[in-house]
Amino acid sequence: xxxxxxxxxxxxxxxxxxxxxxxxxxxxxxxxxxxxxxxxxxxxxxxxxxxxxxxxxxxxxxxxxxxxxxxxxxxxxxxxx
Numbered sequence: 001x002x003x004x005x006x007x008x009x010x011x012x013x014x015x016x017x018x019x020x021x022x023x024x025x026x027x028x029x030x031x032x033x034x035x036x037x038x039x040x041x042x043x044x045x046x047x048x049x050x051x052x053x054x055x056x057x058x059x060x061x062x063x064x065x066x067x068x069x070x071x072x073x074x075x076x077x078x079x080x081x
Contacts, residue, residue: 001027001037001038001041001042001068002041002045004068004069004070005019005041005045005070008022008070008072012074016076017074017076019045019046020047020050021074021075021076022046022052022072022073022074023052023053023072023073023074023075024052024053024054024055024072024073025052025053025054025055025070025071025072026054026055026056026057026070026071026072027054027055027056027057027068027069027070028056028057028058028059028068028069028070028071029056029057029058029059029067029068030058030059030060030061030066030067030068031058031067032058034067034068035056038056038068042054052072
């Protein structure tokens with residue numbers, strides 16, 4: 001989860017955003033037993049006052065080395081004045 005969120009954060013930085021712009025993530029775990037470890041990283045990386053909406057599901061992956069995938073949405077605030 002640490003590496004996955006770091007990769008996400010780096011991709012967001014490239015377009016002028018950050019993790020604080022994430023509004024929703026779907027976390028796909030290979031093993032549900034990893035949920036508590038995933039959650040402990042989650043609470044450290046996201047602002048506790050503005051956690052993004054999260055869905056967690058499990059799935060088999062093609063690669064045995066793949067333990068987690070994420071899919072999500074980030075939003076840029078626009079000044080409407």
